Amino acid sequence: MAKKIVLIEDPPLKTCVGCRTCELACSFEHDETFNPKKSRIRIARKGPAISYLVVCVQCLKAPCMEACPTKAIVRDPKTNAVVVREDLCNGCGACIPSCPFNAIFMHPEKNIAIKCDLCGGRPACIKYCPQRVLRYAEQGG
Amino acid sequence: MPFKYSGYTGKYLRVDLIRGKVSEVPTEEWRASRYLGGNGFGTKILWDEVPAGTDPFSPENRLIFATGSLTGTIWPTAGRLEVIGKSPLTGIYGDANSGGHFAPELKYAGYDMIIFQGRSDRPVYLWVEDDNAELRDASHLWGKTTWETERAIHRDHDDDQIKVASIGPAGENKVRFASIMTSGRAAARTGQGAIMGDKKLKCIAARGTKDVNVASDEFYEYAYKIHQQILANEYTPNTSRYGTPGLVTLMNEIGRFPTKNFQRGDFEHANEISAEVIERDFLVKRTGCFACPIGCGRAAEVRKGPYKGTYTEGVEYETINALGARAWNRDMASILKGDLLCDSYGLDTISTGGGIAFAIECFENGIITKKDTGGLELKWGDPEVVLQLIEKIARREGIGNVLAEGVRMAAQKFGKGADYYAIHVKGMETSAQDPRAQQSYILAHITSTRGADHLKGFPCIDESGYVDAAVERYGRQYLPEIVDGVSTKYKPMVVKDGEELGAIADSAIVCKFGTQFPPCYYWPELAKGISLATGMKLDVAELKKIGERIYNLQRCFNVREGISRKDDTQPKRILVESGSGRAKGYSAGPLQDPMLDEYYELRKWDKKTGWPTRAKLEELDLKDVTDALEKIGRLPES
Numbered sequence: 001m002a003k004k005i006v007l008i009e010d011p012p013l014k015t016c017v018g019c020r021t022c023e024l025a026c027s028f029e030h031d032e033t034f035n036p037k038k039s040r041i042r043i044a045r046k047g048p049a050i051s052y053l054v055v056c057v058q059c060l061k062a063p064c065m066e067a068c069p070t071k072a073i074v075r076d077p078k079t080n081a082v083v084v085r086e087d088l089c090n091g092c093g094a095c096i097p098s099c100p101f102n103a104i105f106m107h108p109e110k111n112i113a114i115k116c117d118l119c120g121g122r123p124a125c126i127k128y129c130p131q132r133v134l135r136y137a138e139q140g141g
Numbered sequence: 142m143p144f145k146y147s148g149y150t151g152k153y154l155r156v157d158l159i160r161g162k163v164s165e166v167p168t169e170e171w172r173a174s175r176y177l178g179g180n181g182f183g184t185k186i187l188w189d190e191v192p193a194g195t196d197p198f199s200p201e202n203r204l205i206f207a208t209g210s211l212t213g214t215i216w217p218t219a220g221r222l223e224v225i226g227k228s229p230l231t232g233i234y235g236d237a238n239s240g241g242h243f244a245p246e247l248k249y250a251g252y253d254m255i256i257f258q259g260r261s262d263r264p265v266y267l268w269v270e271d272d273n274a275e276l277r278d279a280s281h282l283w284g285k286t287t288w289e290t291e292r293a294i295h296r297d298h299d300d301d302q303i304k305v306a307s308i309g310p311a312g313e314n315k316v317r318f319a320s321i322m323t324s325g326r327a328a329a330r331t332g333q334g335a336i337m338g339d340k341k342l343k344c345i346a347a348r349g350t351k352d353v354n355v356a357s358d359e360f361y362e363y364a365y366k367i368h369q370q371i372l373a374n375e376y377t378p379n380t381s382r383y384g385t386p387g388l389v390t391l392m393n394e395i396g397r398f399p400t401k402n403f404q405r406g407d408f409e410h411a412n413e414i415s416a417e418v419i420e421r422d423f424l425v426k427r428t429g430c431f432a433c434p435i436g437c438g439r440a441a442e443v444r445k446g447p448y449k450g451t452y453t454e455g456v457e458y459e460t461i462n463a464l465g466a467r468a469w470n471r472d473m474a475s476i477l478k479g480d481l482l483c484d485s486y487g488l489d490t491i492s493t494g495g496g497i498a499f500a501i502e503c504f505e506n507g508i509i510t511k512k513d514t515g516g517l518e519l520k521w522g523d524p525e526v527v528l529q530l531i532e533k534i535a536r537r538e539g540i541g542n543v544l545a546e547g548v549r550m551a552a553q554k555f556g557k558g559a560d561y562y563a564i565h566v567k568g569m570e571t572s573a574q575d576p577r578a579q580q581s582y583i584l585a586h587i588t589s590t591r592g593a594d595h596l597k598g599f600p601c602i603d604e605s606g607y608v609d610a611a612v613e614r615y616g617r618q619y620l621p622e623i624v625d626g627v628s629t630k631y632k633p634m635v636v637k638d639g640e641e642l643g644a645i646a647d648s649a650i651v652c653k654f655g656t657q658f659p660p661c662y663y664w665p666e667l668a669k670g671i672s673l674a675t676g677m678k679l680d681v682a683e684l685k686k687i688g689e690r691i692y693n694l695q696r697c698f699n700v701r702e703g704i705s706r707k708d709d710t711q712p713k714r715i716l717v718e719s720g721s722g723r724a725k726g727y728s729a730g731p732l733q734d735p736m737l738d739e740y741y742e743l744r745k746w747d748k749k750t751g752w753p754t755r756a757k758l759e760e761l762d763l764k765d766v767t768d769a770l771e772k773i774g775r776l777p778e779s
Contacts, residue, residue, distance in 0.1 A: 012420070013382060017429030017436035020242070021368075024215040024432060028361050034214045035249060037350040044302060045242070048325045048454035049426045049440030108350040128215070128365065130372060130434030 002080035002139035004058040005041065005116060005123055009133055016133050018043055018051030022125035029124040030114070037108045040116040041125050056103040056116040058082050058139055064115070067098035072113075080139070081118040089113055145170050147356040148210045148674040149178070150253050154274055156267060158340050159200060159259035163267075163274050168253050174677060175762070178209035180236060180647035181691045182254055183225025187234060188694055188766065190258075193701045193773075197229035197332075198315060198339045200260040206247065206306065206345065207254040209650030210675050213245040213353035215364045217371055218652035220245050220431025222306065222323065228331035229339075230317040230492065230547045231568035231592045233699045235331030238596070238647055240430035240438075243323040246304035249349030250274075261341040266294075269347040279343035284310060286485035287322035294346045307344030308334040309487030311535040315339055316545040318492035318570070322484055325454025326430065326438075329489035331569060331591050332547075356676030363673055367655075367662055368434045376659035377435060381427070383416035384437040385458035390415050391605060392458075393466075395626060396722020397578035399571070400466040401521060402498035403564045403714055406575035406721045410471035414461050418473050428454065435654055441477055448474040453481040462573035463494020468501060468527050475524030479531055486535035495570025496544040496551065497530045502562040508555050515539040564712050566593035567704070576711065576729060577720030579604055581632040583729045584736045587709040588636060590695035597643055598636040601658040603628075610660035614638075627723055629732050633740040641688030642667075648691065690761040693753050696746075697766050700775050706751035709737060747777030 009015045023039035031038045042054040062082045065073045072088035073095060075081070084104075091111030095104050104115045116123075118136075126134045144151025144167075155164050176185050183205040195201045204226040211219040222244035228235025247255070251272040264279040282290050290307040305323065312319035312334035319334030320327045328334075337343075355361075371377055379387055389411055392398040396406035412418070419441060429436030443451040456477055464470060464479040483490045503509045504519035511518065517540070519526055533541025543551045548563035548570055564571045569592025576582035585598030602611045606624040615623060615635070622630035639657065645667060646656050655661050668684045671677065679687075696704075710716070716730040741748045745757035754777055758767040770776045 012424045012426045012439075015426050017427050017433075017438065019429040019431060019433045019436060021215060021432050021434070028215065031352075032358065033352040033354050035350070035352045036245075037249070038352075045324070046301060047440075048452065049428060051428070128368065130368060131429075131436060 002058055002060065003118065003136055004139050005055050005118070005125065006135050006137040007053045007133055008135045014133065015131065016043065016051050016053065017131055018045045019130065021128050021130055022134060025124040025128035029119055035108070038114070040105070040114050042105075054101065054103055056082060057101060058116075058118070060139065063098040063100065064095040064104055067094045069094060076117065076120070079118045079121045082115065083117040084113050084115055086110070086112050144168060146173050146210075146675040146677060147354050148214065149173055150248055150251050150351070153252050153254040153256065154269075155256045155258070156274075156276070157259050158257060158261040158265070158276075158342065161261070161265075161276050163276060173210070173675070175687065176691060177645065177648040177671070177687055178212070178253065179207045179223035179650040180225065180644055181687065182207045182648070183223060183236060184234070184691050184694050184698070186256060187225060187227060188698050191227050193703075195227060197227045197232065197336060200258070202227050202336060204257040204333065204336045204340060204342070205254060208244045208248045209648050210671055211649045211651060213248040214355060214674055215361065215432055216651065216670055216674070217364065217368050218430065218433045218435070218655055219650070220433065221650040221652055222328060223647055223650050224321055224328045224333045226333055226336045228591065229315070229335045230332040233567060233592070233702050233704060234590050234695045235333065236591055236647070237321065237328035237330045237333045238650070239321070239323055239326045239328035240433070240652065241323040241326035242431045243304040243306050243347065244650065245431050246347040246349055248353055249351050250347045251349060251351050255345065257340055257342060260339060264341050264343050266342065266344045266346060269345065271349055271351060282343045283313065286310065287487050288485055290344055291324065294344065298346070300348065303346050303348045305344050305346050307487070308337045309485055309535070311486040311488045312338035314535065314537045314545070316488060316534060316537065317547045318489040320483075320487045320489050322487055325484055327484065327489070330491065330594060332489070334487050355674045357673045360670070360673035363670060367666055367670065371434050371655050371659075371661045374659045374661045377661070380437055380654065380659060381435050383420070384439050386416035386419055386456065386461055388458045389461055392573070394722065395578050395605065396720055396724045397575045397626075398466055399462060399573050399575050401469050402467060402502045402562060403571070403575065404718075406578050406724055408466035408469075411466065413471045414465045414473050414476060419456070423473070423477060430652070433652065437654060443474045443477055446474050448478040451478045451481050453477055453484065455484070456480040457490075459573050460490040460494070463490045464497070464527050467494045467498040469521035470524050470527050471522065472524040475528060479527055482528065482531045482535070486531070488531065488535060491572050492547060492570040493531060493534060495564060496534065496548055497527055499548045499551065499562050499564065500530065500540065500544055501526065503555055503559050506562070508557045508559045509540070513540055561713055564714060566711065567708055569593050571712070575720055575724065576715060577727045578722055578724035579626045580629045580727070580732060581635055583629065583711060583732055584632060584636045584740055585639070587711060587733070587737070588640065588740060590692065590699060596653060598639040599643055599653050599657045600632065600635045600639050601660065602635065603632065607660055614660070614663055627727060629736050633736055633743055637740060637743050640692050641685055644688040644691040645684060648687075686761065690763065693758060693761055694763065694766065696753055697758070697763070697770060700752050700770060701773065706737070706749065709751055750777055752777050
């Protein structure tokens with residue numbers, strides 16, 4: 001069964017506070033460094049209150065897979081997550097505008113696209129999220 | 142060559158605003174190992190580069206924006222910014238600290254610190270992006286509020302995730318307690334925003350994609366453990382839910398809530414300006430700073446009445462007190478409005494509120510009249526008085542021009558005994574702890590190196606009796622007095638420890654939510670965390686020594702400016718009048734001197750002058766400082 005990362009909030013109290021700890025956990029998990037620009041999950045902040053989550057929803061019919069000319073975006077058989085194969089990605093960026101959720105990014109150093117791969121089934125962002133509002137949910141749920 | 146220590150970028154910027162020149166400098170190894178970062182970096186630069194007698198409003202003053210050794214990592218609360226410069230409010234050492242997201246962005250952009258010197262002849266801003274920085278014209282931003290400035294930068298650069306540290310009109314007008322704002326979070330105290338205004342520096346805008354690396358992989362799991370330690374602390378849920386306003390009710394109950402310009406320590410309308418009221422009527426959503434597990438921030442909105450439409454980040458306990466109880470103002474909506482005005486114009490709410498309460502009391506006593514106020518009747522409990530004075534101060538208009546100098550200078554101007562109503566230490570308006578009801582603050586306010594302030598010593602354990610933390614940190618032998626708010630016993634030891642812990646927190650840079658309140662982690666965890674991040678091999682003793690070195694150097698800076706024991710004193714009202722609640726019958730007068738004696742003794746400072754001794758300074762490897770003080774006759778005999 002496909003899963004995805006979602007934000008379950010009940011504002012004003014139970015809410016994402018925009019601390020971006022998830023970005024740091026993600027970047028360390030994947031690149032062993034702290035760099036939000038290497039994070040596959042992003043929290044954008046605006047004004048005093050708004051913080052919104054940008055992360056792949058693991059589309060069942062994924063436009064990024066269709067847009068990729070090198071077939072580098074594939075489905076992980078274990079988690080059903082949509083993942084980028086670094087060895088096949090040529091960094092052309094065609095997937096980026098194809099995503100309706102703006103949830104694929106270019107890696108700031110390597111010439112590859114990066115996106116949420118669900119950490120192979122144990123997402124670091126969920127483990128770290130101090131407000132416990134990031135959840136691991138069933139696709140379509 | 143890569144920098145010896147991880148956690149740092151290994152370079153910083155020196156910006157000469159006279160020549161418009163930006164240079165990149167390698168971070169020195171000794172700077173990191175001896176002064177750690179943030180507050181330590183800034184202190185050392187002020188000592189080295191700002192000689193005694195320098196006018197804070199002169200090109201010779203420095204303004205330093207510093208990150209710390211943990212900034213940008215996943216260490217809990219490691220997102221804070223430290224700003225350091227000689228204070229235009231106090232004329233001595235000055236710093237301000239802010240949460241938010243600016244400091245990590247500066248590090249991701251490639252820099253440990255920025256030193257500004259000189260003064261530009263036209264408004265400029267510094268654009269910092271990925272190992273590059275340049276000064277740009279800011280004429281189109283001059284006059285804008287801090288929120289407007291941020292939006293304009295986002296528009297100009299087509300990127301709404303750029304982090305901006307800016308001043309508003311108050312900083313431009315050199316109000317001596319002007320703040321620096323980053324998305325509604327304030328580096329507010331000691332008027333660092335006024336230095337920015339004097340240098341014609343409107344803002345810094347940063348964007349970065351660089352790494353912050355740590356020395357050991359173990360850091361990641363250890364930081365997770367500390368996150369969980371903070372989340373598991375019994376006081377954290379309350380701090381998360383109510384933020385600092387949760388203190389209003391608590392502090393009011395124990396008579397520690399300054400009311401009517403410190404005439405009292407309790408406010409009979411406190412329940413109208415409490416955290417519960419904010420949550421019920423105004424709260425939009427909780428917010429948080431970078432990498433913080435607590436999330437004490439809040440966005441609030443006024444939905445009806447004359448202040449409808451007010452939408453602000455905050456409000457904090459200090460602001461509720463400063464713009465509320467301090468002026469006998471019980472209108473929560475007006476406090477939120479005042480908070481928004483202060484944030485937008487770039488004013489420290491604590492000093493602003495201190496000035497307003499001072500002005501009202503001077504008016505009540507006939508020291509100033511309607512002739513001085515432009516016809517405005519200054520009376521207690523009038524929200525409009527509070528809001529109009531904020532506007533006047535920010536614009537330096539009429540009476541506001543006098544109040545913009547801070548209460549110490551305003552009292553000199555007013556004369557006629559006005560100084561009795563000026564509640565400050567060394568020129569900085571006292572924050573919202575009535576020291577008579579929590580007597581560790583009798584000392585903490587006066588030994589703070591930046592004037593009356595809670596966040597240097599931040600002695601929390603006697604606030605309402607944190608027994609477990611007291612036992613864990615100091616041992617069982619000091620109970621029960623150590624946690625007793627109206628006892629001075631053992632407090633000099635607690636204040637000294639807090640000042641050194643605080644110096645490290647401000648250099649690492651982490652929030653004192655966690656290190657001091659709630660008391661979740663302490664020296665051992667900081668030593669281990671900083672060691673794992675940087676690769677330095679720091680044990681508790683070595684880290685304490687760095688903290689003590691930083692704090693002593695701040696004191697030496699002040700001694701060089703002429704500060705001595707006579708300046709380490711509470712204002713007259715606190716010395717002679719009794720407090721309220723549990724502080725009834727207590728005034729600071731009889732308590733202050735014995736506490737100071739004990740404190741100087743613990744610090745190995747001279748009791749007569751309050752100057753650090755040669756023995757102490759050399760123990761801290763500050764021989765050059767010792768020699769410099771000796772040369773000007775400010776080193777005690779023995």
